[in-house]
Amino acid sequence: MKTLWNTISRHIVAPTQISAGQVLGLLTPFSRSVHVRRHAAAVIIARVQLIAMLFAVLVPLWAVIDVLVFEPAVAWPLVALRLGSAAVFVGLAWPRELSSRRPYAQAMVMLVVMLMVPPVFYLASMQIIEHSAFSDTQRLVAQLYAFMPTIVLGGLAVFPLTALEILLLALPVTGVAVLGMTADGEALNLASHGATLWFMAMMMGVAMFSGMSQSHYMESLVLKALTDPLTGAYTRRSGSEALELMFRLAAMADKPLTVLFFDLDHFKAINDGYGHDAGDQALCTFVERLRQSLRRSDVLVRWGGEEFVAVLPDMPARELAAFLRRLRAAGFGERPQGGALTASIGAAERQADGALSWNALVELADQRMYGAKHGGRDRAVLPGDEVLSFTA
Numbered sequence: 084m085k086t087l088w089n090t091i092s093r094h095i096v097a098p099t100q101i102s103a104g105q106v107l108g109l110l111t112p113f114s115r116s117v118h119v120r121r122h123a124a125a126v127i128i129a130r131v132q133l134i135a136m137l138f139a140v141l142v143p144l145w146a147v148i149d150v151l152v153f154e155p156a157v158a159w160p161l162v163a164l165r166l167g168s169a170a171v172f173v174g175l176a177w178p179r180e181l182s183s184r185r186p187y188a189q190a191m192v193m194l195v196v197m198l199m200v201p202p203v204f205y206l207a208s209m210q211i212i213e214h215s216a217f218s219d220t221q222r223l224v225a226q227l228y229a230f231m232p233t234i235v236l237g238g239l240a241v242f243p244l245t246a247l248e249i250l251l252l253a254l255p256v257t258g259v260a261v262l263g264m265t266a267d268g269e270a271l272n273l274a275s276h277g278a279t280l281w282f283m284a285m286m287m288g289v290a291m292f293s294g295m296s297q298s299h300y301m302e303s304l305v306l307k308a309l310t311d312p313l314t315g316a317y318t319r320r321s322g323s324e325a326l327e328l329m330f331r332l333a334a335m336a337d338k339p340l341t342v343l344f345f346d347l348d349h350f351k352a353i354n355d356g357y358g359h360d361a362g363d364q365a366l367c368t369f370v371e372r373l374r375q376s377l378r379r380s381d382v383l384v385r386w387g388g389e390e391f392v393a394v395l396p397d398m399p400a401r402e403l404a405a406f407l408r409r410l411r412a413a414g415f416g417e418r419p420q421g422g423a424l425t426a427s428i429g430a431a432e433r434q435a436d437g438a439l440s441w442n443a444l445v446e447l448a449d450q451r452m453y454g455a456k457h458g459g460r461d462r463a464v465l466p467g468d469e470v471l472s473f474t475a
């Protein structure tokens with residue numbers, strides 16, 4: 084079974100290998116890291132703007148067909164509808180900065196607005212065309228309008244979205260299509276609507292597959308660019324960006340934000356006594372162990388050689404001592420000569436320390452880490468300079 088999955092994932096799903104856990108992560112957006120969300124937001128906005136720019140030109144151009152095919156009483160309201168739609172597309176295509184606070188929400192709002200224009204156009208155009216006497220050409224144009232919701236579902240395939248997002252975005256579009264199908268009082272029925280609904284479901288499936296594989300590809304590239312190749316922790320540069328954003332969000336919502344500064348104790352002795360590879364291995368084990376105790380929303384950064392910073396949103400200062408005791412009890416790995424690998428830890432919390440910037444928070448945690456180091460190592464110094472010694 085495992086071999087079969089590996090074959091499918093390597094040869095069919097993605098050449099970068101994908102685990103079952105990663106597939107689950109692609110079903111909903113909740114496990115995406117701050118960086119991946121930001122990058123996904125930038126990609127979504129760029130694509131919305133490109134498509135909107137294209138439609139801002141094409142939609143009014145099609146007015147020529149309306150004027151040629153329909154009588155003025157139908158054609159002019161359609162032209163007005165086109166101009167309204169084009170105005171929305173121009174608004175979407177207008178150059179804008181990526182929001183520094185909520186880039187993903189900004190991307191989603193723009194996407195929803197763009198996606199809803201064609202279905203709304205379709206519903207409104209139905210009302211306008213409804214009472215018109217139909218020639219063959221008029222019927223053809225009206226049928227083309229009826230395809231709009233389906234085209235929108237297919238269009239979702241160009242965005243790096245998760246399965247749940249595609250489903251949620253597809254719901255209102257499908258709802259509008261059903262409204263259109265039943266507008267003349269006719270109930271939904273298999274014979275006349277089944278094929279269209281089936282086609283829409285197929286389009287949604289294609290969009291899900293494409294969105295998930297794009298998301299996976301994007302995530303692996305983003306993580307590769309932002310993480311330290313040895314330990315997989317964020318690099319100092321990408322970690323600082325995440326910290327800046329997390330600090331801003333915590334300050335806006337007036338929520339706690341804790342920074343832990345770790346410096347491994349007597350690390351040089353491992354390198355000197357057992358070689359650089361043993362040192363590397365100890366660093367990897369340290370990160371692995373730490374990750375097991377951190378939550379998905381926490382961010383782990385390799386600040387320097389054997390210095391790490393963990394950023395913990397929603398961790399109030401009063402819970403820190405118990406958390407750090409659990410962390411130390413779970414262990415940071417073993418030294419090659421035996422005995423526990425230990426760290427000196429400095430902790431700072433936004434609210435308890437009254438920190439006004441993320442730099443100030445890190446600086447404070449760094450100073451406290453030095454306090455822990457000089458106090459005898461294998462200990463933590465917490466806000467209020469409370470010392471937590473782990474030595475028995």
Ligand SMILES: Nc1nc2c(ncn2[C@@H]2O[C@H](COP(=O)(O)OP(=O)(O)OP(=O)(O)O)[C@@H](O)[C@H]2O)c(=O)[nH]1
Pocket residue numbers: 313346347348349350351352354358359360361362363366387388389456460
């Ligand atoms: N193996 C390995 N060693 C590294 C890496 N980055 C930094 N180091 C080493 O980490 C050591 C840090 O040692 P020091 O800062 O002098 O301190 P220490 O021995 O940990 O002692 P204290 O911090 O005072 O407890 C240096 O020997 C660096 O060469 C790395 O990526 N791999």
